[in-house]
Amino acid sequence: MTSRAAPSRRHRVREHALDEIQRTARRLLVEQGPAAVTLRAIAREMGMTAPGLYRYHSSHQDLIQALASHLYDELATALAAARDEHPASEPGQRMRAVCRQLRRWALAHPREFGLLFAKPLTDTDTAPGNAAHDPGWRFGGVILELMVQLWHRGGIHPPADLDTAWITQLEEVREHLAGEDVPLNVIYVFVASWARLFGAVAVEAFGHLDFALTNPEPLFEHTLQDILTALGDPTG
Amino acid sequence: MTSRAAPSRRHRVREHALDEIQRTARRLLVEQGPAAVTLRAIAREMGMTAPGLYRYHSSHQDLIQALASHLYDELATALAAARDEHPASEPGQRMRAVCRQLRRWALAHPREFGLLFAKPLTDTDTAPGNAAHDPGWRFGGVILELMVQLWHRGGIHPPADLDTAWITQLEEVREHLAGEDVPLNVIYVFVASWARLFGAVAVEAFGHLDFALTNPEPLFEHTLQDILTALGDPTG
DNA sequence: CTTCGAAAGTGAACAGTGTTAGCAATTGCT
DNA sequence: AGCAATTGCTAACACTGTTCACTTTCGAAG
Known part of the structure; x- marks a missing residue:
């Protein structure tokens, strides 16, 4: 139960992934408009697949x-x-x-x-x-x-x-x-x-x-x- | 070539269809939001299929x-x-x-x-x-x-x-x-x-x-x- | 009145979307 | 070392816009 106080490496990489999602989504928004901010596009840009994003956002x-x-x-x-x-x-x-x-x-x-x-x-x-x-x-x-x-x-x-x-x-x-x-x-x-x-x-x-x-x-x-x-x- | 001046029944039913598309699309917009204004939904409400709408609008x-x-x-x-x-x-x-x-x-x-x-x-x-x-x-x-x-x-x-x-x-x-x-x-x-x-x-x-x-x-x-x-x- | 051609609508198909379920692998803690 | 949570994958479903080939309908010209 040290995970609450300590950053616990896992938390860090998770935060990093969350941040990369944000940055990728925003880049797609800016470069190609709101319609381009799609789960699959974000995942594609990050080198992963769409369902994987559900580990970070429920929808x-x-x-x-x-x-x-x-x-x-x-x-x-x-x-x-x-x-x-x-x-x-x-x-x-x-x-x-x-x-x-x-x-x-x-x-x-x-x-x-x-x-x-x-x-x-x-x-x-x-x-x-x-x-x-x-x-x-x-x-x-x-x-x-x-x-x-x-x-x-x-x-x-x-x-x-x-x-x-x-x-x-x-x-x-x-x-x-x-x-x-x-x-x-x-x-x-x-x-x-x-x-x-x-x-x-x-x-x-x-x-x-x-x-x-x-x-x-x-x-x-x-x-x-x-x-x-x-x-x-x-x-x- | 009388179709230019005379309304020619066909034009009338076409105008009527165009009007029904407008009214249906607007109803969907009002009742369910912009995302609900989809070709298939409009066609469904009108009792036809989506590709048929392409006779009235190119996209x-x-x-x-x-x-x-x-x-x-x-x-x-x-x-x-x-x-x-x-x-x-x-x-x-x-x-x-x-x-x-x-x-x-x-x-x-x-x-x-x-x-x-x-x-x-x-x-x-x-x-x-x-x-x-x-x-x-x-x-x-x-x-x-x-x-x-x-x-x-x-x-x-x-x-x-x-x-x-x-x-x-x-x-x-x-x-x-x-x-x-x-x-x-x-x-x-x-x-x-x-x-x-x-x-x-x-x-x-x-x-x-x-x-x-x-x-x-x-x-x-x-x-x-x-x-x-x-x-x-x-x-x- | 017959014939012909444009117009209207259909079903199948393709690529794309959000989303869920089930499975494999990695990772960290005990 | 082993257990369990986390992470990511593939496959699949229902939906979207769009195109293509096909049938049906119907108005008009011979």
């Missing part, structure tokens, strides 16, 4: 979800790294860097972005979901945390009147902000900003601006400025 | 694209109907109705919306595309037309300075606005508004607000108000 969907979870982590790490490029005393600059990094990651990895965020309506559901410990919160938390810090700085002018129907909903969101006693109408601003940021990135990453613009970056910068103004940090 | 992808094209038409018709609920003398009210209808359609038909707009990153590409006569322009044109009419009303305050890199891009967009000599910086406002509208609808339709809100309608109304303000019609 094709399980493998895809593991890949999605891994990508959520990568995105969260990238956002945190961008955040740490600026001092904690400047939450506005941090937020700017994080939002730009979110866009950059989405544009640099469109297939991965699609797997994470264009999937609730597709076959295999890899969406963030609702549970507290969901992989989606790992990267969402980075942004929400910065929003809370921006709120502490003051400058947010939340709407005075709030539809009563929102109260219950926003209270649930507040649960995720451990300990922070953020007013509900401020959380409303958070959600609105989140939606706008995500909408801007998604529309661009999904290519729905290609018909008009080959370089939508200035448009995104304008949107980003709006978002930060709403969050009380108009310094550009 | 599975071709059938899906035909379905997408049909859905673009339906959406365009729905938007036009919402537009016509208000007099042409009130382009602001018309725009409001069209935007609300776009959101309503997306929420009422999430699977269809996903087929149309979440697909560039998926297997079968059913995105609008760039060509002038693309099905995507059928519904996009409804919105752009209203934007032009709002511009004629005045009230748009476009940015004075415009990045030179945008000029070429926006000139291409202007080509689609037959005859209208819209200034480029006004077209910039069009594109920005389009992106914001689409981002708001897409984020909500893809379920990325479910974690926070069970009823994001007030948030959309707020966004819509912002959009119309940018387009020079702040009357709510």
Whole structure:
């Protein structure tokens, strides 16, 4: 029963195999699209056969979800790294860097972005979901945390009147902000900003601006400025 | 050679068969998701076999694209109907109705919306595309037309300075606005508004607000108000 | 009215998919 | 050394898109 504490060589090679599966699956996704990420193709690339993969994932969907979870982590790490490029005393600059990094990651990895965020309506559901410990919160938390810090700085002018129907909903969101006693109408601003940021990135990453613009970056910068103004940090 | 002008019974039954394929494919999409829209399933539902469908569509992808094209038409018709609920003398009210209808359609038909707009990153590409006569322009044109009419009303305050890199891009967009000599910086406002509208609808339709809100309608109304303000019609 | 040809649909077949069952071999722990 | 878990394989089943050869149907021209 030493296997629990000690890495136990077997665990190591298993971890290595799991990692190779992830890397192979992702490579197929990037190079040939989602339809190419098939059990047999992954196995072929790894020099083994498809049923062997069932020793590592209980199904094709399980493998895809593991890949999605891994990508959520990568995105969260990238956002945190961008955040740490600026001092904690400047939450506005941090937020700017994080939002730009979110866009950059989405544009640099469109297939991965699609797997994470264009999937609730597709076959295999890899969406963030609702549970507290969901992989989606790992990267969402980075942004929400910065929003809370921006709120502490003051400058947010939340709407005075709030539809009563929102109260219950926003209270649930507040649960995720451990300990922070953020007013509900401020959380409303958070959600609105989140939606706008995500909408801007998604529309661009999904290519729905290609018909008009080959370089939508200035448009995104304008949107980003709006978002930060709403969050009380108009310094550009 | 009378078959060109006259409907010629054969054409009629063929049209009927094509229509039944569309309806069956859509029903499968709605009831069981995109993965269920398979040639054999469609044929089974219609009481025939899969190869028979090749008399109507050259491939599975071709059938899906035909379905997408049909859905673009339906959406365009729905938007036009919402537009016509208000007099042409009130382009602001018309725009409001069209935007609300776009959101309503997306929420009422999430699977269809996903087929149309979440697909560039998926297997079968059913995105609008760039060509002038693309099905995507059928519904996009409804919105752009209203934007032009709002511009004629005045009230748009476009940015004075415009990045030179945008000029070429926006000139291409202007080509689609037959005859209208819209200034480029006004077209910039069009594109920005389009992106914001689409981002708001897409984020909500893809379920990325479910974690926070069970009823994001007030948030959309707020966004819509912002959009119309940018387009020079702040009357709510 | 007969004949002819295009159109529509079928069944068989091929390569590919996810998945399961059963078997062989390697590996690590006692 | 021997036991048992782990790992991977082959074979097989049901499904997918697609092609081919064949039959049937049906509209139109002689």
